[in-house]
Amino acid sequence: MATTKNIQSIERAFSILELFQHSGCAEHSVKEISEALDLNKSTTFGLINTLTNLGYLQQNVENQKYALGLKLLSFSNTVKVQNIIIRAVHPYLEQINRKYGETVHCAVAQNDGVIYVDKVEATGSIYISTQIGTRNDLHCTGVGKCILAYLPPEDQERIYASNLKTMTYNTITNSEQLREEIRKVRQAGYAMDNEEISIGLTCVAVPVFSGPETVACAISVSGMTSRIRIAQENGLVNELKWIAASISKNAFDYDCSRDI
Amino acid sequence: MATTKNIQSIERAFSILELFQHSGCAEHSVKEISEALDLNKSTTFGLINTLTNLGYLQQNVENQKYALGLKLLSFSNTVKVQNIIIRAVHPYLEQINRKYGETVHCAVAQNDGVIYVDKVEATGSIYISTQIGTRNDLHCTGVGKCILAYLPPEDQERIYASNLKTMTYNTITNSEQLREEIRKVRQAGYAMDNEEISIGLTCVAVPVFSGPETVACAISVSGMTSRIRIAQENGLVNELKWIAASISKNAFDYDCSRDI
DNA sequence: TTTATATATTCTGCAATACAGAACAATTGT
């Protein structure tokens, strides 16, 4: 359990890198960064300078502004190769994609949200643009509901009480409704996203257990609503449940037949 | 120009993250890391603890060892979306892939090496496994030769004088031979990798200019030797040169017709 | 061209912080 105080410069360094993710802007000046993070200008410069020397930022010589460095790309490669969940799940994602031809995602919990860690894209799909590493809220995604459903009660309550952001007119933004939805998810063993994050987009998601009441990740099939409806009629839900159980057994040595 | 001294903790934090890339091992203990980087145990713990709290490392509760955190994935997404080169080049990679059906890469220079920043994979290709973010040497890759050919003379000489690692029996490991090869690359306007990094694998690569003698990146087509030979007979080289010129013009506003 | 303004970068002394060593806790193996 981590309790010691964080090292300031490291926190600051990463908050600079993260700023580029949240700001939506590819380039920032020293001044912008120092103001955004409320740091002294010369302090900011020292941090930026270090990150630049290490290759995690790069300076545009035209306007002197800084952008994220390409060296950051190398980590995603390593994570994909080394992460147990991604390695265990990927072949199954391929299998589902081959059978249904739709985009398949794998997501894990990440402080009150989900982060997509792997995907296999539908060929020619320009419709779904989720990039690996993206974060989404729990209440408006299929994978999020699967994860939320097996969180400890106190964590669930914190989510219910939080601001449930409206994404579409289908998003569940009412605490009581969400609580009821999650109850149904547990009972059914799978979760739907009925155009709750994007109109026209439907997902079917199932949890992958690594132990009793412990969800390692969730996998989902996403696509145009009409196409997913057809897949559902062709037994998509049961297929996903069966695959999730296989992953639990093969990758996490856990027999989750009683959880379903 | 960066001259100020780097902030120690940031350097150390990233050297921990980079250790996971080089070691090839997904999990490391505090002791292992502290020994590998020659840092005091408690110092190492402080660094690891901070990185863990920030989500860039995660602890395996089973054995207490640490692994790279999934939060690192999010950066690759942002870099891909924000990086000018990747955004400019990607559609052309798709175009080449559609026409020839082979794997297409884009790589940029990264301290005496190349780093692959984007790719479009041949469908069903399990043969080529280059992951985005991977680094390779300059002397044994098509993209590397393209970049090397337009480096300032002093940088070129440093490469020629360096240890030219043998990858296959075709790798050019002799300084004089490499110098001659690079001369030919400049003259021809493209570079080949004739099974110099992996037996059975051939690449054709061209430089993309952003200014006179300035290579922004290089793009390459890779595949089984026999298939690339066929593509070459179907005008692959000229097609690549033409596409590289289009990218230079459209993305970097540079007319490189005189360079070819 | 000169002047003014804004921002990037360097310099410097001080104080806070990150560090090393030791102590302690927890886990593993014998």
Next chain:
DNA sequence: ACAATTGTTCTGTATTGCAGAATATATAAA
């Protein structure tokens, strides 16, 4: 049960990172 190994916390101190000022550089205006 004991020893050995390794993870985690504690603490004083020296180092390092920090803030403010000074300087350089770029941009805009006159």
